[in-house]
Amino acid sequence: MIPEPGALLALVVFGGAVAVDGTSLGQFMLSRPVVAATLAGAIAGSPEHGALLGLFLEAFHLTVLPVGAARYPEGGPAAVAAAGAYAGTSHSFSALLVVLIFALLWERLAGASVQGLRQLNVRLSPPPGRESVRSGRLERRHFLAIGADFARGAVLVGAGTLLAGWVLQQGFFLLPQGTVARLALGAVLAGSMGAAFRLFGRSRVALLAAGAAVGVLALVLRG
């Protein structure tokens, strides 16, 4: 749902911070979906909703590697927008499914906006081969590029939260129980964990099995 104006404003500012954390400034990984969605959920009133959404988005993002000039979906602002809208709902797996699809679409748009920003940065940066570059000018343009990234994230989160909130408010497609959605979400989460294992090399299959055994033990102990 669409958050209160104060919470929406806080989400927009947080979205800008998340966007710059992704690449431009810091890279403390506030921009990881599990962090961004949880904190956005806390801002919008339900960190538990945010954490649940962040859990899924993080699982889907484990296999996205920002190597070199690779183009990839940008998860941070999308996670903030989706969590900001999802936090106001009563929990249902159908709503989670809808907001997850929204986030996966929005992070594609966010990724495209990163490409646009990088093109803008080409204009802001001194062209190669110049023999003289004023230090103050370079510094100002560098800060301007970071500011543009912040603004990009803020706009993405503002628009995204409103759009996701509107979609959730329609509600006509949400099954009350959402059993199929629950099963599908469990399946994609389990599948994503399997895929994540491939990052670490097939030779570690014994460790995967050991982890699975501990997981079974945890399930048994939890009843």
Place this chain on the structure above:
Amino acid sequence: LTALTRGVRRALLLRSFAVQGSWNYQTLIGTGFAFVLLPVLRRVYRGDEDALYAAVARHAELFNSHPYLATVAAGAVARLEDEGAPPETVRRFKTALRGSLGSIGDRLVWQAWRPACALLAITLILLGAPWWAAVAAFLLVYNALHLWLRVWGLHVGLRDGLAVGRALRDAPFQRLGERASDAGAFLAGMAGVLAVGDASRGPAEYALGAAALAAGLWLGLRIRWAVWAVLVVVWAVDTIVVATS
């Protein structure tokens, strides 16, 4: 090290957090690298504006590195500039270094450390830990290595200058990456089972979850398309069921 006062070193470290601030397709982090070096260049070329602007132009050219290990190059180049090394030597050194700094960081941080830390957070949430504990665990563990890499990189760069390659070879990056991958593989197994267990209420549902886990193992990095397909199909079925009921 005349120009490299404590204040300048601190400025180098702080500015390194913004090394990717103007990332672009032409010079990659070149502009950001010049931005990081500015406090050093301003001291080295104090009183000679033309030489300063020429040095800024040289350092704003194409450069790339893993962002956390850019401090290795920044420290070493700061030392070379302070010692008055010829520009061509500095340029060749940067060219030689950038491939290593990129590949070491990508393999250690992006491919091993970050996924392992994220899996830690996922596992904690699936185990029922409070949300703040999962987030705090992720941020603390991840950034312990992140911050150490930045500080260590600047230290060895300033200390070793042109000979920084030896420090990179001797650093325990390989071993650290292996241990992180071990932890990641273990946590992937644990989180996979917990994900199946959380979503399942009966034998058929457990079987579905187990099949999904196996499919993920098989698909690997291609899983994202399968995730998309499942989510969209289920949403469409959900919508049709509601519309017709």
